[in-house]
Amino acid sequence: MNLLDRYIARQYLINTAVLLVVLFCFVVAIDLSINFGKFVGAARDLAKNGEHAGSTLRVALVTVFAVFDFWWPKLLQLFNYMIGLVLVGGMGFTCSQMVRTRELTAVLSSGQSLYRVARPIIIVALGFTVLQALNQELVIPRIAPLLVREHDDIGKRQLGMTNVRLGADGAGRLWYAREFDADKGTLRDLHIIERDREGLALLAITAPEARWVVPNARAAGSEARTGAWELVNGEARSRRDQSTPPIAVTRVETDLDVDAMRVRRFENYRQSLSWAQIGQMLASPTLQHALTTPAGTPGTTSSTAPAAGQALRRVEELQRIRWGRVAAMLSNILALAVCLPFFLRREPTNMMMQSVKGVPVALTAIMGGVLGSTVAIPGVPPQLSVFVACLILLPIVIMYATSVKT
Numbered sequence: 001m002n003l004l005d006r007y008i009a010r011q012y013l014i015n016t017a018v019l020l021v022v023l024f025c026f027v028v029a030i031d032l033s034i035n036f037g038k039f040v041g042a043a044r045d046l047a048k049n050g051e052h053a054g055s056t057l058r059v060a061l062v063t064v065f066a067v068f069d070f071w072w073p074k075l076l077q078l079f080n081y082m083i084g085l086v087l088v089g090g091m092g093f094t095c096s097q098m099v100r101t102r103e104l105t106a107v108l109s110s111g112q113s114l115y116r117v118a119r120p121i122i123i124v125a126l127g128f129t130v131l132q133a134l135n136q137e138l139v140i141p142r143i144a145p146l147l148v149r150e151h152d153d154i155g156k157r158q159l160g161m162t163n164v165r166l167g168a169d170g171a172g173r174l175w176y177a178r179e180f181d182a183d184k185g186t187l188r189d190l191h192i193i194e195r196d197r198e199g200l201a202l203l204a205i206t207a208p209e210a211r212w213v214v215p216n217a218r219a220a221g222s223e224a225r226t227g228a229w230e231l232v233n234g235e236a237r238s239r240r241d242q243s244t245p246p247i248a249v250t251r252v253e254t255d256l257d258v259d260a261m262r263v264r265r266f267e268n269y270r271q272s273l274s275w276a277q278i279g280q281m282l283a284s285p286t287l288q289h290a291l292t293t294p295a296g297t298p299g300t301t302s303s304t305a306p307a308a309g310q311a312l313r314r315v316e317e318l319q320r321i322r323w324g325r326v327a328a329m330l331s332n333i334l335a336l337a338v339c340l341p342f343f344l345r346r347e348p349t350n351m352m353m354q355s356v357k358g359v360p361v362a363l364t365a366i367m368g369g370v371l372g373s374t375v376a377i378p379g380v381p382p383q384l385s386v387f388v389a390c391l392i393l394l395p396i397v398i399m400y401a402t403s404v405k406t
Contacts (some may be wrong), residue, residue: 004120008120008121011094012090013124015090016128020082027078028075031071032067047062066154070151070154077140079135083128083132084335084366087128087336091121095343099348102348104117108406117344118340118344125332136274137275145183147272173192173194173195174192174195176190182258186211188208203238203239207249208232208233210230210234213230227253228251230251234249235248316376316382317382325373326386330369332369334390335366368389369390
């Protein structure tokens with residue numbers, strides 16, 4: 001990078017960082033003003049121990065700690081959600097400053113093109129996009145339990161105990177558990193209903209406790225590629241013939257692992273899964289078996305037709321989440337590129353009017369990318385449907401980019 005590149009990149013980086021800090025402070029301040037009582041109440045509970053448990057100073061300090069503890073993981077997630085808009089805003093401020101101080105005129109006078117000004121901005125935006133990807137894949141999955149906390153959970157570091165609502169796995173079996181320890185990966189009072197092709201109950205598997213275990217592939221052989229729930233005192237009873245004695249069951253293989261349980265219990269948890277975690281869920285042999293086993297196959301006892309439909313919907317949802325992130329990142333870059341021509345002006349002009357023109361375009365491009373990555377298109381694989389918005393944006397970017405007067 002030469003002097004011009006470094007100058008523009010530095011200005012753009014500073015403006016973007018300032019916008020991020022202002023946005024974070026604004027969000028935290030609004031939440032603190034609305035839920036101030038909950039933060040203070042949690043601080044009082046945390047400050048009960050010690051000599052100065054009831055002192056105002058101690059409660060105030062613990063309140064500050066509670067706000068920081070509650071919001072720092074959420075701000076990392078908010079960074080991923082808002083970086084597209086912030087990149088466009090930082091570009092607008094940077095270009096407006098250069099227009100106001102006649103720096104773009106000086107660049108043109110030196111024989112440089114305005115496209116030359118756009119290069120460091122795009123490079124810095126790509127750097128923020130790489131940071132967004134690293135944050136999503138390396139940081140967010142590690143702090144996922146902290147992201148699903150509500151204000152009633154301030155100060156807690158674990159997901160805690162909850163129930164598992166009645167739902168089917170990839171093989172069509174119905175699962176229910178009275179308690180699910182999302183931190184240790186254990187189930188209590190587990191009930192599993194095995195069904196036939198018509199959806200009628202065949203077997204009822206019960207166990208007072210179950211633990212998710214991933215076998216050691218080196219020790220167990222190459223076939224041991226998936227985990228399973230190991231049942232404590234598990235037994236299976238026939239729902240067709242009540243006189244049949246129960247059968248001991250020690251292991252149930254399923255695609256419904258600990259992460260899948262967390263996704264079902266905590267709606268926002270699915271957005272915290274990394275690319276590798278989603279890939280492991282997609283590669284589950286139970287899920288793949290439900291997709292590939294045709295209805296009526298001899299020896300099958302599960303409801304293969306409903307199971308195949310449920311497995312297909314689960315695969316499409318996971319693929320949409322995984323590839324939708326890539327599409328959203330690409331939409332952010334395209335939105336920045338489509339807004340650049342509004343601010344790259346060779347003559348001084350009213351930049352407020354340029355902002356009024358560019359903001360709707362930026363919002364439409366970014367929101368189109370977000371919606372396009374979440375909405376299913378019938379007949380189109382999710383790996384392709386999430387990029388429809390990007391394909392629509394691409395010719396628009398080319399049209400606007402070639403319209404720059406330089």
